Amino acid sequence: MTKNTLNLPPAVVFDLDGTLVHSAPDLHAALNRLMVDEGRRALDLQEVVLMIGDGVPKLVERGFKATGDLPGADYLADAVKRFLADYEIHATVLTKLFPDVVETLTALKESGCRLGVCTNKPEAATLEILTELGIRDKIDAVVGGDTLDGVRKPDPRHLQAVLERLGVAPDAAVMVGDNPNDVASARNAGVRVIAVTFGYSRVAPTELGADRLIDGYGELLDALGALAGQPAA
Secondary structure (H helix, E strand, O other): OOHHHHOOOOEEEEOOEOOOEEOHHHHHHHHHHHHHHOOOOOOOHHHHHOOOOOOHHHHHHHHHHHHOOOOOHHHHHHHHHHHHHHHOOOOOOOOEEOOOHHHHHHHHHHOOOEEEEEOOOOHHHHHHHHHHOOOHHHOOEEEOOOOOOOOOOOOHHHHHHHHHHHOOOHHHEEEEEOOHHHHHHHHHHOOEEEEEOOOOOOOOHHHOOOOEEEOOHHHHHHHHHHHOOOOOO
C-alpha cells in the first residue's frame, strides 16, 4: 500500500474512547468502585457507556447524578481526583483495541500519514493506554482533556492543537471519532470527519453529521480515499 495508490490525507486524528479503544469496561469498573465507596448503588455497563465522552469530571458528575444527590463542587472535585488515582492504575485491565486498529494504523503510517489522538481523557491515562496496547509508537501527537487549560472537545482549539503538533493544516487532515463532540470539533476547525458506528455516542451515528460512517476499521482506508479532495462541510 502506498499513499499515491490509496490517495490518503497527510494526517488522521483519532478520538480514543469508543473510537480506537473499547475502554468502557475499565471506566465502568472504576466508577463503580467510587460509587460503592460513596455508599451508592453500582451502575450497569450501558449506563456508563452513555456517560462517556466529555471528560472525567463530567463522567464522575454523571455517576453521582445517576445514583442520588449531586455533592458540592469541592467534594465533587475531590471525588474526581480519587477516581483518577484509581483509574490510572487500572486503565488497561479490561480495555482493548477495536478489531483491525493495529493493521489500519500500520497501513496509514507506511503510507506516510501522520497520526494524532485528540481525546477528552486525561493525557497520562491516554499515554498509558496507548503504550500498554502497543500503538504508542504509531501516534505522532497526543492532546488529552487536561493538556490545555480549560480546552477540550467540542472546542475546536483542542483539535487545532493536535494539528499544530502534527504540522498540518485543517484541510490536510481527517478526524475519526464516535460522538457529537468529535464531529463538532472537526466542523468548527474546518476538518473533514469520519464517524464509527460502534462507539459510545448518545446520538445515532446517522444523525452525527459526519462526512462518512464506517462499521469497522477494515473500511477506513477506503473511506479516507473517498474523502480526498472534498472540503470540510
